[in-house]
Amino acid sequence: MDSSEEGRSRIAAPVALIERLDRDGHVLQSTLVYRWPMKIGRSFDADLVLDDPHLAPQHAELDDVDGQLHLRIGQTINGAVVGARHLQAGEVMALGVARALRLGNTRLRVRLASEPMAPEQPLDRHVTRAALEASAPLWRVVLPLLLVSMLVMWFDEWLDNDPGTPVNTYLSAMLMTLSATMGWALFWSLGNKLFQGRLAYMAHLRLALIYGLIWTALDSALPLLAFATDWSFLSHISGVVGAGVLCALVWAHLGLILPGHRVGVTAGVLTMYAVGIGLHIWFNEQRTGQMFTERYVTALPPPSWRLVDAKPTSVLIQDARALKDKLDKQAKEDQGDDAVEVVSGGDD
Known part of the structure; x- marks a missing residue:
């Protein structure tokens, strides 16, 4: 805050705050607003002077109309972007709750003193x-x-x-x-x-x-x-x-x-x-034919590490028999593929 803003703060409380943001949404610069309208541009006559070559001397104006914040675009070729809307020279838009805007190549955010403060966000x-x-x-x-x-x-x-x-x-x-x-x-x-x-x-x-x-x-x-x-x-x-x-x-x-x-x-x-x-x-x-690459447990620590009782060998034999039909089917498919490859090779 400069000396002129400090002097004004003793007379009247600020009505808004305009923040200049970087590409990640971090605040680079903040300016207190004590009265409306607020002119923005590159000219020294503007209330908020921004060093952006893509801005006109009097690029835009913020004003409070019947308790609602409005944005008026001045004589500019680049206009302004608010949300998904591109405003051209001479257009007026009520900002409502969407008070993030881009003028030229500058991102701005307007915070009103009358609106409730957002809660603190936890830091990662x-x-x-x-x-x-x-x-x-x-x-x-x-x-x-x-x-x-x-x-x-x-x-x-x-x-x-x-x-x-x-x-x-x-x-x-x-x-x-x-x-x-x-x-x-x-x-x-x-x-x-x-x-x-x-x-x-x-x-x-x-x-x-x-x-x-x-x-x-x-x-x-x-x-x-x-x-x-x-x-x-x-x-x-x-x-x-x-x-x-x-x-x-x-x-x-x-x-x-x-x-x-x-x-x-x-x-x-x-x-x-x-x-x-x-x-x-x-x-x-x-x-x-299975979800995972590993077919069996790769670790083989001492048997004393087992927390459950070992299964008898009959269970292993029964499980192996259950695999017979599946393995026979797979073997026939492999033989068929080999036969097709042999025939293709003979034709060549």
């Missing part, structure tokens, strides 16, 4: 976390997660390799995974720099490490739970759950980059996940 937790991490020491933000992630990667490599495997095998695998994680965080940080004006690399790296640990825990726990409870579907859906964790990570990254578009981002990520899973299941049905 990722945005709050990123603001705290920007001033926090490195070791408090990322280093603990980084150490835990490296230990988990080392343990996974130890399980996958034979005894006596050289140490450099473990180190190379860990460095490759770590480099991929840091590159992933850098990619999203560049998007943050593009849309928010700040890199926020540590915030994106923290998200990548957290969701990576979550996926590692689920990928290990689901097959073990399937073995312990005899619910094989828990192991079969591990890929679906992994895709969900990846989509949740993308959603969290986009939440930092586009905090003002949370609803659209959520809808887009959910749609992407649903379509991807649907196509995955459809392709599996076409190729293998």
Whole structure:
């Protein structure tokens, strides 16, 4: 607020506030309105002077007519856009409750002093976390997660390799995974720099490490739970759950980059996940005749980990007999396909 506005504020209370917005809807500049009409343009004679080459000297005028706010367009070639309507020179429109408008290349929003104040909106937790991490020491933000992630990667490599495997095998695998994680965080940080004006690399790296640990825990726990409870579907859906964790990570990254578009981002990520899973299941049905790629539980821990009693071998034999008709049908189809290929090859 300049000195002239401070002087007027002692005489009369403001009747409205005009806000200039950026492309994300954030306020760049605000101007108090003490009387109507309010002239807007590039001319110094205007009440609100805007430095926009796409504006006329007296581009538009806001006025209170019988208690309702009206917008009058001056002599301009670009006019104004209010909602889905493009106003030309000389046109008048009652704004009503839709008080967001575009004059030239400038977005404005008008708030009346008489209207009720909108309730406070909750701030996304990722945005709050990123603001705290920007001033926090490195070791408090990322280093603990980084150490835990490296230990988990080392343990996974130890399980996958034979005894006596050289140490450099473990180190190379860990460095490759770590480099991929840091590159992933850098990619999203560049998007943050593009849309928010700040890199926020540590915030994106923290998200990548957290969701990576979550996926590692689920990928290990689901097959073990399937073995312990005899619910094989828990192991079969591990890929679906992994895709969900990846989509949740993308959603969290986009939440930092586009905090003002949370609803659209959520809808887009959910749609992407649903379509991807649907196509995955459809392709599996076409190729293998079942929904999931995994045919059996992949984990084989000690028998003492079982929480349910083992089934007798007669149940296995009975289930195998039930598969006979299906397998015979599949074998005949495969033989028919092979015969067609042989005939086609002979014709060539």
